Amino acid sequence: MEMSLQLKKILISNAFFLIAEFLSEAIYLSVDPYMRAYEHLRQLESVFNGSQIAKIIDSRSKQYPLDTYVIGDFGWRSLTTGEEEAKDPELSIRILPDFAKLPLSLRLGVLGMPGSTAYFGFLEICEPKAGETVVVSGAAGAVGNHVGQIAKIKGCTVIGIAGDDEKGKWLVDELGFDHFINYKKPYLAKTLAQYAPSGVDCYFDNVGGEISSTVLSQMNLFGRVSVCGSISSYNADYSHLPKATITQGFIVMKQLKIEGFVVHRWDNRQNEAFQQNLQWINEGKLKYKETVTEGFENIFKAFISMLQGGNIGKAIIKV
Numbered sequence: 001m002e003m004s005l006q007l008k009k010i011l012i013s014n015a016f017f018l019i020a021e022f023l024s025e026a027i028y029l030s031v032d033p034y035m036r037a038y039e040h041l042r043q044l045e046s047v048f049n050g051s052q053i054a055k056i057i058d059s060r061s062k063q064y065p066l067d068t069y070v071i072g073d074f075g076w077r078s079l080t081t082g083e084e085e086a087k088d089p090e091l092s093i094r095i096l097p098d099f100a101k102l103p104l105s106l107r108l109g110v111l112g113m114p115g116s117t118a119y120f121g122f123l124e125i126c127e128p129k130a131g132e133t134v135v136v137s138g139a140a141g142a143v144g145n146h147v148g149q150i151a152k153i154k155g156c157t158v159i160g161i162a163g164d165d166e167k168g169k170w171l172v173d174e175l176g177f178d179h180f181i182n183y184k185k186p187y188l189a190k191t192l193a194q195y196a197p198s199g200v201d202c203y204f205d206n207v208g209g210e211i212s213s214t215v216l217s218q219m220n221l222f223g224r225v226s227v228c229g230s231i232s233s234y235n236a237d238y239s240h241l242p243k244a245t246i247t248q249g250f251i252v253m254k255q256l257k258i259e260g261f262v263v264h265r266w267d268n269r270q271n272e273a274f275q276q277n278l279q280w281i282n283e284g285k286l287k288y289k290e291t292v293t294e295g296f297e298n299i300f301k302a303f304i305s306m307l308q309g310g311n312i313g314k315a316i317i318k319v
């Protein structure tokens with residue numbers, strides 16, 4: 001029979017006094033596309049990986065006193081002990097910085113890993129200049145909408161690509177994107193040429209596949225492409241290489257710079273992204289949206305829904 005959460009808490013709490021210095025309870029859990037991409041690396045019966053915001057609910061630790069809020073890569077579980085954290089440094093617990101009256105959950109999105117991804121992945125690789133035309137795919141997701149808003153702050157013309165007109169309305173009406181293209185409708189190439197008559201200078205690529213081949217074919221000389229993700233192929237069978245339209249000719253003739261990245265490249269500069277994103281939020285220049293699913297038991301549903309485009313902004317679980 002399934003043990004109740006209450007009973008689990010009592011048992012773990014008792015054990016905790018013998019073996020660990022703190023016990024934390026999840027408040028918000030993150031669901032992110034990388035979990036799908038890395039799924040084949042996971043050991044069976046291991047905890048599904050992922051970040052969470054948790055509260056210290058029992059403590060003998062000076063470092064993590066009672067009622068402290070922390071962020072850690074504890075995975076999809078509700079309770080974590082200090083002993084588990086000590087055994088596995090990759091759980092990487094950190095005390096939440098103070099961001100005044102803003103919701104704690106933002107540390108999983110605009111003020112966390114996706115926020116740093118947008119900040120560094122766009123600014124460091126695309127090096128956007130005022131007046132340039134920027135295209136963002138996966139534009140209504142956690143990273144994409146943030147990139148588009150930074151591009152607007154930098155004075156660029158921004159075209160967002162996503163799979164739903166309601167998302168497009170949010171991007172244009174509320175976030176100030178200049179144009180939106182629904183990739184599920186026909187004529188992506190024609191519509192892009194109409195919105196970017198002088199060509200594309202920067203492309204922030206969250207999705208890969210045919211959408212990206214189309215954008216690459218309309219880039220300007222010395223255009224820059226930041227390859228952040230390729231969600232269109234996360235379900236692909238890599239024993240047979242997935243096919244996409246050939247783009248090498250455009251890359252050579254337009255002398256494009258195309259660079260992939262993993263956000264951890266800038267781990268030693270995380271505070272810079274955090275402070276700048278926080279400042280932009282406080283100045284009203286950076287908006288955020290969360291798609292919140294209530295209940296730990298709904299985490300799989302929320303994960304699948306996010307992969308299928310069910311989220312606007314950051315997808316999170318409120319436990």
Ligand code: NDP
Pocket residue numbers: 032033034037113114117138139140141142143144161162163164167206207227228229230231232233261262263264306307308309310311313314315
């Ligand atoms: P999102 O919030 O953007 O959620 C995923 C979105 O992808 C969905 O909402 C859906 O929106 C879109 N999507 C799903 N399938 C497809 C498809 N076949 N073609 C086009 N779009 C699709 O996720 P994140 O913002 O968290 O992540 C965006 C990308 O950035 C991902 O590829 C992720 O792996 C990557 N990433 C990379 C990092 C790095 O260090 N390189 C760090 C963090 C994220 P729609 O309705 O538009 O289809």
